[in-house]
Amino acid sequence: MAKHDTQLSDLFHALADPTRRQILTRLAQGPAPVTELAGPTGLRLPTVMRHLSVLQEAGLIATSKDGRVRTCAIVPEALTPMQAWLEEQRSIWEARLDRLDDYVMNLMKERDK
Numbered sequence: 001m002a003k004h005d006t007q008l009s010d011l012f013h014a015l016a017d018p019t020r021r022q023i024l025t026r027l028a029q030g031p032a033p034v035t036e037l038a039g040p041t042g043l044r045l046p047t048v049m050r051h052l053s054v055l056q057e058a059g060l061i062a063t064s065k066d067g068r069v070r071t072c073a074i075v076p077e078a079l080t081p082m083q084a085w086l087e088e089q090r091s092i093w094e095a096r097l098d099r100l101d102d103y104v105m106n107l108m109k110e111r112d113k
Contacts, residue, residue, distance in 0.1 A: 008085055010057060010058040011058050011060070011079070011082045013054070013058070014054050014055050014058035014060055015060075015082075017051065019043065019048075019051050020051050022040065022041065023037050023048075023061075024061070026040070027073060027074035028074055030073075031071050031072060031073040032071065032072060034049065034052065034070045034072060037052070037072060052072060055072075058078065059075060060078045062075050
């Protein structure tokens with residue numbers, strides 16, 4: 001994996017904001033119109049639209065328009081690159097911790113001799 005993966009950066013950026021995470025949590029229940037997503041945030045509609053734009057640019061949501069109603073839906077497979085990166089990091093750290101555990105156990109055995 002490249003050191004600077006823009007797709008991964010976009011995903012982390014999109015998820016860094018609590019309002020955007022709240023929107024995604026709601027969309028995990030099913031598609032919703034923008035006005036419904038804006039309600040619980042307490043933010044004005046243009047601000048919510050900017051948050052939705054960030055989520056859409058990261059590929060986390062898709063929008064459709066029917067008349068005057070814009071509906072948003074989550075795109076769960078967009079999290080795959082992040083999931084793969086996190087799994088890679090977990091493997092690295094588990095291996096490091098296993099080596100540290102072995103080292104400490106060897107030190108303790110030597111001390112007990």
